[in-house]
Amino acid sequence: xxxxxLFQLGTGLGTPGTARKEDFAIVSxxxxxxxxxxxxxxxxxxxxxAGAHLIVDLYGAERLxxxxxxxxxxRRAVDAANATLLHIHLHHFEPNGxxxxxAVLAESHISIHTxxxxxxxxxxxxMCGKADPDACVPVLREAFAPTNIAVSELLRGxxx
Amino acid sequence: xxxxxLFQLGTGLGTPGTARKEDFAIVSxxxxxxxxxxxxxxxxxxxxxAGAHLIVDLYGAERLxxxxxxxxxxRRAVDAANATLLHIHLHHFEPNGxxxxxAVLAESHISIHTxxxxxxxxxxxxMCGKADPDACVPVLREAFAPTNIAVSELLRGxxx
Numbered sequence: 001x002x003x004x005x006l007f008q009l010g011t012g013l014g015t016p017g018t019a020r021k022e023d024f025a026i027v028s029x030x031x032x033x034x035x036x037x038x039x040x041x042x043x044x045x046x047x048x049x050a051g052a053h054l055i056v057d058l059y060g061a062e063r064l065x066x067x068x069x070x071x072x073x074x075r076r077a078v079d080a081a082n083a084t085l086l087h088i089h090l091h092h093f094e095p096n097g098x099x100x101x102x103a104v105l106a107e108s109h110i111s112i113h114t115x116x117x118x119x120x121x122x123x124x125x126x127m128c129g130k131a132d133p134d135a136c137v138p139v140l141r142e143a144f145a146p147t148n149i150a151v152s153e154l155l156r157g158x159x160x
Numbered sequence: 161x162x163x164x165x166l167f168q169l170g171t172g173l174g175t176p177g178t179a180r181k182e183d184f185a186i187v188s189x190x191x192x193x194x195x196x197x198x199x200x201x202x203x204x205x206x207x208x209x210a211g212a213h214l215i216v217d218l219y220g221a222e223r224l225x226x227x228x229x230x231x232x233x234x235r236r237a238v239d240a241a242n243a244t245l246l247h248i249h250l251h252h253f254e255p256n257g258x259x260x261x262x263a264v265l266a267e268s269h270i271s272i273h274t275x276x277x278x279x280x281x282x283x284x285x286x287m288c289g290k291a292d293p294d295a296c297v298p299v300l301r302e303a304f305a306p307t308n309i310a311v312s313e314l315l316r317g318x319x320x
Contacts, residue, residue, distance in 0.1 A: 008271075027209065028224075038241060047291055048195075050175070050273075050275060050278075050282060051273075051282070053215070053282070053284075055213070055314060055316075056315065057316065059320065065243075075223055086260075087249050087251065089247050089249065089264055091246055091264060093266075100264055100265075100268065100269065102249075102262045102264055102271070104249055104251060104260055104262055104268060106253075107262075108260065108271075108273050108282075109260065109262060109271055109273075111176070111268075111269055111271065111286070113210075113268050113269075113286070114289075115210060115317070115320070118210075118317070118320045119211060119320075120320040121315050122210060122211070122213070122268075122316045124213075124284060124286075126271070126282070128273075141303075151299070154215060156217065156282040157217065157275070157278070157280050157282055160219065160275070160276045160279075160280040
C-alpha cells in the first residue's frame with residue numbers, strides 16, 4: 001500500500017488552482033526509537049477515559065483562507081496544550097480559499113476545516129495523556145477572532 | 161514554516177521502536193489545478209449544515225495494531241463514502257502497538273486512534289458535500305469486528 005498513488009483527483013473540473021502544503025521529515029532509526037505515544041488513560045471530571053475530544057466551532061471568524069496563518073495557529077495550539085507534533089498537513093482549496101488541516105500528535109490530533117465565505121471553521125481537538133486540550137481554545141480565539149465560539153467535550157473510551 | 165522540521169521527538173525515552181507510514185505524491189501543477197473541494201452545505205435530517213461529523217467508538221475490536229490493515233480499512237471507508245482521498249498518514253506507536261491515522265479528504269477527514277491492549281478504537285468521520293459518512297460504518301464493522309460499536313452524529317455549522 002505504501003507505493004500507491006495518493007491523490008485521487010476529481011475529473012471534469014476546470015477550477016482555479018489549489019495548493020497542497022505539508023511538512024515532513026525523514027527520521028533516523030535512532031530517533032524513531034526514541035518516540036512513544038503518551039496514551040495513558042486519563043481521569044477527566046472524575047471520569048476515566050481514553051481522552052478528551054473537544055468539538056470546536058468558530059463563527060464570524062477571520063483569516064480562514066490564510067494557510068500560513070492557520071498552520072501557525074495549529075502549531076501554537078499544539079504547543080499550548082503541551083502536546084507533541086508528529087505530522088502536519090494542510091490543504092488549500094479553490095475557489096473558496098478554504099483550508100483543511102490536520103495535526104497528528106503523539107496524544108491524538110487536531111483538525112480544522114474552514115469556510116471563509118461563511119466565516120465558519122469546524123475543529124476538533126482530541127488529546128489523551130497529559131496534554132491539555134482546553135489550552136488550545138484561547139489560542140484559536142486569538143488567531144481567528146471569532147464573534148462566537150462553541151466548545152463541547154466528549155470523553156472518549158469511557159468504561160474501556 | 162514550510163521548511164520547519166516536523167518531528168518534535170520526545171526526550172529521555174528508551175522504548176522500543178515506532179514506525180511512521182505515509183503515502184504522498186508530488187502533483188503536477190496541471191493536476192493540482194483540477195482539484196476542488198466539495199464544500200457545499202448539506203441538508204441532513206432537515207437541518208442545513210456544513211457537514212455531518214460521526215463520532216465512532218469501537219469496543220472489543222480486533223487488529224488494532226495492524227497498521228496495514230488499518231490503512232486498507234480507511235481507504236475502503238473513503239471509497240464506500242464516495243469521498244476523495246487527498247492525503248493519508250498513519251503512525252505506529254510502541255510499546256503498545258497502537259496506531260493513529262488520519263485521512264484528509266476533499267470532503268473533510270477520517271481519523272482513527274487505537275488502543276489494542278483495550279480492544280478500543282476512537283474514530284471520527286467528518287464529511288461535507290455529497291459524501292456519505294454513514295457508509296463508513298459497515299466497513300469499520302467488517303474490518304475490526306467489534307463486539308460493540310457506538311456512533312453519534314454531530315451536524316456541524318448549523319445556522320451558518
